[in-house]
Amino acid sequence: MHRRLRTWALIGLGVLLVVVVVLPVFSTLQPDYYRRYPDLGPRMDHWETSTHARISCGECHLDPGISGVVTFSAKAIPAFYSQLVQGPDTTNLLGTPTREACQKCHTSYRSVAPSGDLLIPHKAHVGILKMECTTCHKNLVHSLNRHGFNRPDMETCLTCHDGVAATDECVKCHTRKQTPASHTQKDWLQVHGAAAAEQDCAECHDWTPGYCAECHERKPASHVGNWKKNHAAPAKVRGDGCLVCHGGEEFCKTCH
Numbered sequence: 632m633h634r635r636l637r638t639w640a641l642i643g644l645g646v647l648l649v650v651v652v653v654l655p656v657f658s659t660l661q662p663d664y665y666r667r668y669p670d671l672g673p674r675m676d677h678w679e680t681s682t683h684a685r686i687s688c689g690e691c692h693l694d695p696g697i698s699g700v701v702t703f704s705a706k707a708i709p710a711f712y713s714q715l716v717q718g719p720d721t722t723n724l725l726g727t728p729t730r731e732a733c734q735k736c737h738t739s740y741r742s743v744a745p746s747g748d749l750l751i752p753h754k755a756h757v758g759i760l761k762m763e764c765t766t767c768h769k770n771l772v773h774s775l776n777r778h779g780f781n782r783p784d785m786e787t788c789l790t791c792h793d794g795v796a797a798t799d800e801c802v803k804c805h806t807r808k809q810t811p812a813s814h815t816q817k818d819w820l821q822v823h824g825a826a827a828a829e830q831d832c833a834e835c836h837d838w839t840p841g842y843c844a845e846c847h848e849r850k851p852a853s854h855v856g857n858w859k860k861n862h863a864a865p866a867k868v869r870g871d872g873c874l875v876c877h878g879g880e881e882f883c884k885t886c887h
């Protein structure tokens with residue numbers, strides 16, 4: 632009789648423990664728990680359409696192993712009960728995932744992006760520079776970058792790749808982008824002015840402030856010999872083109 636009572640008491644205690652401990656941990660790892668907060672709701676919708684939609688919250692947000700669960704529970708259990716009593720609580724239970732969490736699943740890295748254009752030596756950045764994955768992959772799950780993708784954007788790279796701390800040469804990262812077909816024609820330097828009128832050059836050249844201007848402050852190859860005398864013929868053909876470098880007609884008027 633006593634023994635049976637004890638068994639039931641133990642079972643009861645077990646159930647209570649499960650409810651008291653497991654319920655809060657389970658709940659605080661569900662998207663719906665966060666949907667209640669206006670600023671987090673849309674970020675849960677993004678997760679549902681991301682590549683990681685079938686990866687549960689805890690896979691990224693808990694560090695590997697039992698210590699990850701314990702650390703999280705220690706924060707989650709009190710927060711869960713506190714919000715039951717005091718209403719929605721904005722304590723940030725799920726912070727930015729660590730490198731170790733991503734590495735539960737991703738153990739080897741490409742050094743070229745799937746597109747083939749972009750070089751991205753993961754080993755150098757993660758292994759040697761000890762960067763967190765989320766420094767670059769911050770738009771992976773819950774948001775899109777400013778161009779509408781989950782991929783890392785170039786602006787993020789350029790925070791370090793400013794030409795001082797790390798290289799900012801296009802060809803160090805891009806294997807194809809550096810030479811649009813137009814640029815390979817022999818007389819590109821002569822004809823690019825006309826192309827500029829028809830086509831957007833800013834897409835690439837705005838990344839380098841003053842790219843066009845710097846060159847246009849130098850004397851072009853056409854200005855050789857007795858240019859003062861010979862400029863008449865080119866000026867008659869493309870008078871407006873001259874003004875790209877020469878500012879305004881004021882320049883011509885200094886002599887004419």
Ligand code: HEC
Nearest residue numbers: 661662665678683686687688691725727728765769772773
């Ligand atoms: C594939 C990994 C991954 C999965 C799965 C994932 N997240 Fe995240 N989560 C991230 C990353 C990366 C960040 C940090 C960047 C950011 O804030 O968007 C983050 C940030 C957050 C934040 C902090 C937001 C803030 O504004 O501070 C919350 C809350 C969050 N995630 C909740 C969840 C929930 C709930 C789930 C399950 C539906 C989930 N995450 C699934 C990777 C993941």
Ligand code: HEC
Nearest residue numbers: 682686690691728732733735736737764765768771781782
């Ligand atoms: C539980 C396993 C798991 C975890 C944890 C995980 N991923 Fe993934 N990841 C996947 C799977 C599965 C895919 C899809 C692979 C495919 O479709 O080829 C993927 C795809 C990706 C891709 C390529 C697709 C895309 O959307 O660009 C990137 C980048 C990526 N993961 C980065 C991360 C980062 C960064 C973290 C840590 C914040 C992380 N993953 C955490 C399993 C995981």
Ligand code: HEC
Nearest residue numbers: 730733734737741744745751756757762763764767782783
């Ligand atoms: C220095 C920035 C940077 C860091 C740090 C970084 N990545 Fe990446 N990762 C990229 C870029 C850029 C791509 C290419 C994205 C694209 O074009 O789709 C990429 C691609 C990936 C892919 C997709 C490759 C494929 O085969 O589709 C995975 C998976 C990935 N990263 C995981 C990680 C993980 C996990 C970490 C941390 C251990 C990490 N990355 C750290 C920039 C970074």
Ligand code: HEC
Nearest residue numbers: 750751752762767783787788790791792796797798803804
């Ligand atoms: C936290 C700073 C930091 C960020 C952010 C960063 N890098 Fe780097 N990266 C470095 C440093 C430092 C080096 C080594 C110095 C160098 O090569 O100029 C490097 C080297 C490289 C190299 C090798 C360059 C060479 O000379 O061959 C490539 C390619 C590269 N990074 C791509 C990227 C891409 C793509 C991104 C963005 C997705 C990125 N990096 C973001 C710091 C960073």
Ligand code: HEC
Nearest residue numbers: 782783784785788792798799800801804808834835838839
């Ligand atoms: C440190 C590495 C790095 C350097 C240096 C770099 N880029 Fe990028 N660039 C990137 C990354 C990462 C992206 C985003 C790729 C994506 O969204 O798939 C990108 C995207 C772009 C895009 C738009 C997206 C596309 O795929 O068309 C253009 C255009 C571009 N880069 C041009 C340049 C030019 C021009 C230079 C030299 C002035 C340059 N990049 C230097 C890393 C770099």
Ligand code: HEC
Nearest residue numbers: 801808809810811814820823824826827830831832834835
């Ligand atoms: C897809 C990217 C991209 C686009 C679009 C682009 N360029 Fe370029 N351009 C480059 C790269 C990369 C270089 C080589 C940069 C370097 O050497 O520093 C370059 C070089 C040049 C040069 C110098 C050539 C030389 O021989 O020194 C001129 C002039 C030029 N571009 C003009 C233009 C004009 C005008 C347009 C618009 C009609 C344009 N570009 C559009 C990427 C681009």
Ligand code: HEC
Nearest residue numbers: 820821824827832836842843846851852853869872873875
């Ligand atoms: C490598 C140096 C260099 C760079 C970089 C450069 N230009 Fe030029 N640009 C020239 C030279 C040289 C001429 C004169 C060509 C001639 O008269 O034969 C010229 C002429 C022009 C003309 C007038 C052409 C005419 O009819 O005489 C335009 C317009 C022009 N460039 C636009 C641009 C734009 C836009 C960019 C930046 C995207 C750019 N250039 C970058 C060297 C450069």
Ligand code: HEC
Nearest residue numbers: 846847848849850851858859862865866869872873875876
């Ligand atoms: C790529 C830029 C560029 C373009 C395009 C350009 N010039 Fe110039 N030009 C210069 C520079 C730089 C100088 C030198 C200015 C100085 O020394 O103060 C110069 C000097 C001159 C001079 C003065 C020469 C002297 O000996 O004092 C004349 C005249 C002139 N350009 C006419 C033209 C005419 C006409 C055109 C159009 C057919 C033209 N330029 C197109 C950059 C350009």
Ligand code: HEC
Nearest residue numbers: 859860862863866867870873874877882883884885886887
């Ligand atoms: C440094 C003085 C100087 C400047 C600046 C100058 N020119 Fe001239 N230009 C001359 C001289 C001198 C001649 C007469 C050359 C000859 O035929 O002997 C001339 C002749 C010409 C001619 C042919 C004669 C005519 O009047 O039909 C044209 C067209 C011309 N210049 C256009 C320009 C344009 C456009 C600019 C501004 C981009 C310019 N010039 C700037 C000195 C200058």
